[in-house]
Amino acid sequence: EPEVTQTPSHQVTQMGQEVILRCVPISNHLYFYWYRQILGQKVEFLVSFYNNEISEKSEIFDDQFSVERPDGSNFTLKIRSTKLEDSAMYFCASSPNSPSGQPQHFGDGTRLSIL
């Protein structure tokens, strides 16, 4: 069964550094998402992306964050100047067509540790 793949599985970065998290969504999917899960807390929506633009973003997704689909397969999340509180699991997800009423398929996540 097709899967969403995320790399790296674990990223350790110094505070203030830029980090790029990478995702390869399922190939025929059109909607892409990023969520994060701080240890012991809920999974939180960050951003959704469709047709090469952001369709919705949360309050968490401030100017430090950006997303990009640089080619036909990758979907990236960039954090420009990382803070300690950015430490979390970051999950990428994708869904096939109409976003409403479709299950989202999640990758196994990238554990981001900010030192």
Add this chain to the structure above:
Amino acid sequence: SQQGEEDPQALSIQEGENATMNCSYKTSINNLQWYRQNSGRGLVHLILIRSNEREKHSGRLRVTLDTSKKSSSLLITASRAADTASYFCATETGYGNKLVFGAGTILRVKS
């Protein structure tokens, strides 16, 4: 406001028993979904129930939705040790496509 709050927070049962998890939410929804997360892994979609549906089955899973009470339940029948995981409800609302997750129920099935 919090959306998608599950209870109990943790549930420990014997293999073969049924497990029931509940979810409450606050706003109108398009649909409600249940996901499972094994330790250190991503979320796996289990079942989706639309706002105009009251009950849905998938294998050993049964989901109910009561929009008047803004609540849902997930029943896992004849549980197995492999069902040990965290279970999350997630709501989809309005015109957006984001999912709002609850805090989850940690299920432990003892063999």
